[in-house]
Amino acid sequence: MRTITKKPEVLAPAGTLEKLKTAFVYGADAVYIGGNQYGLRSRAGNFSYDEMREGVAFANQYNGKVYVAANMVTHEGDAEGAGDFFKTLRDIGIHAVIVSDPALIEICAMEAPGLPIHLSTQASATNYETLNFWKEEGLERVVLAREVGMDEIKEIRQNTDVEIEAFIHGAMCISYSGRCTLSNHMSNRDANRGGCSQSCRWKYDLFEMPQPEQHNSLLEGDPVEAFSMSAVDMTMIRHIPDLVENGVDSLKIEGRMKSIHYVSTVSNVYRQAIDAYCADPDNYEFKQEWEDELWKVAQRELATGFYYGMPTENEQLFGERRKIPAYNFIGQVLDYDEESQIATIQQRNNFGVGDEVEFYGPGFTHLYQKIESLWDAEGNPIERAPRAMMTVKMKVDAPVKALDMMRKLK
Incomplete structure (x- = not known):
């Protein structure tokens, strides 16, 4: 008989105060938000300090937690004021910050002692030696790189007691751990400082250019999308037992820029599946209605990312799309x-x-x-x-x- 010693956390995105409240009402244990500085979603509805205070107060009613993403890659001058920022978050009652840049990690540890630090997925943690290194630096949780497979998670869990957070639903980045420069080159917006223009989601074609002003497509007809750098979205709703049994502490949903329709639906579904498995793992049965519900807010096709092997052409978006209910x-x-x-x-x-x-x-x-x-x-x-x-x-x-x-x- 299997016994679940620790139920994993459902961690939902919250781009606005309304989304934060929605996430907790619909079953999230924690949310992650952005402040007005140091994050990677400059176009999301990032939180003022007053909104953070209101968000923390609301979370406390549900015994929930609020984490702040401060996971940008800093260039010279970007870290100015970070110490005061982290101290303010600590005093507001933010439960942890999610950071990738070692400079910001050091500033937070020195200037805001007592504020827990989680390592962002941007830092590409893929092995237990890395997790143990960050444990020695004082971090209590690591968000794994999205390229980590289930067998690797099992080995990581067996060799470290650092908390493991892993993405289980939402958009996948085509670049390694999100560290992309396409946006920088194509639109002069720095993806690693909050300005990603999602160049990988654009539609591409193959052209002959006999003269600089001429663009002649080499493809016949009008293809839906012949070339792509865009991955399908991730869902792990069918694999909750693997995630729990291999010791993932926090199950993270992507989408701070998504709607309350998305946040409520996805939080609701994963809450049901996790509760059902943890209540009776020996008699747990996956319910097709959970996956059907997720399709109601799906924007792209769905797959399991890198969890069970390398993605193939079937996990990329091009050509005719599968028809899904909208x-x-x-x-x-x-x-x-x-x-x-x-x-x-x-x-x-x-x-x-x-x-x-x-x-x-x-x-x-x-x-x-x-x-x-x-x-x-x-x-x-x-x-x-x-x-x-x-x-x-x-x-x-x-x-x-x-x-x-x-x-x-x-």
Whole structure:
């Protein structure tokens, strides 16, 4: 009989305060966010100090943790003010910082003692000797490089007691541990200082250029995407037992720039799978509905990355894409009146009378129904809710709760 000694942490992305709160409501144990400095997502909704304080207070209600990514590669002058930044995070109550640059690690350790440091995946940790080195430097957790396989994780776990964090869902970078310079060359935006323009996601062709101003495609017809440097996304939903049994302490979901639809759905699914396995590992069964749910927010095809061998051409995006269901996130429940069975909805995308919709909520609850009638905030009947963020009311077939989400098939 197998016994789970430690349930792994579900670590969700939170690009904004709204996403942070959504992640915890939908089952995350921890979130990672960015501050206004030293991170790799300059276009994400990075947090001010006041927002961090609010986020930490909200996390504490769920016994959750908030980590701050400060994982940029510093050039001369980039580290100025880092000591004060880390001290402020410590005093706010941030539970750890995620860092890759040794200079920032040293500054944090010297200037903000007591603030735990986690090594970022950008540092390319791929073996237990590396983890033990960083343990000697005072780090308590290492985010493994995404190129590490499951057999390697097993060996790492057997040879170190450093906490292991590993990505289990989301976008994959085409470059080793995300250390890419395509964006620098093609758009003059430094990927390792927060400005990646995702050049690997662009569409490419093969051209003949007899003259500098001429661009003649050498491919016949109009290919969907003949050449690619873009990997499919990762999902490990079918392999939770391997991750738990091989000692991964934190299961990390990628996507600080994704929507609350994505954050809620993915957090919800992995919460269900991890709880189910840890509650009864001997009788655990994978549920196809978990994977089906993930496809509702999938942007690309899905695979297991490097966990079970080297990715092949089947893990790259080019040519005809596999058809997948595409759902629109259309609303969030603000309130529900039991007596009248009326739900108050904040609109997030156009919907109206006659639409078939799905409500889902924490704990993997689902409700499917057709919208029979709709009212605006003043109680006037309307046919559609076309304005962004407008408040509407509708009768629902079964109880829903505040913060439940609403979506429909495109």
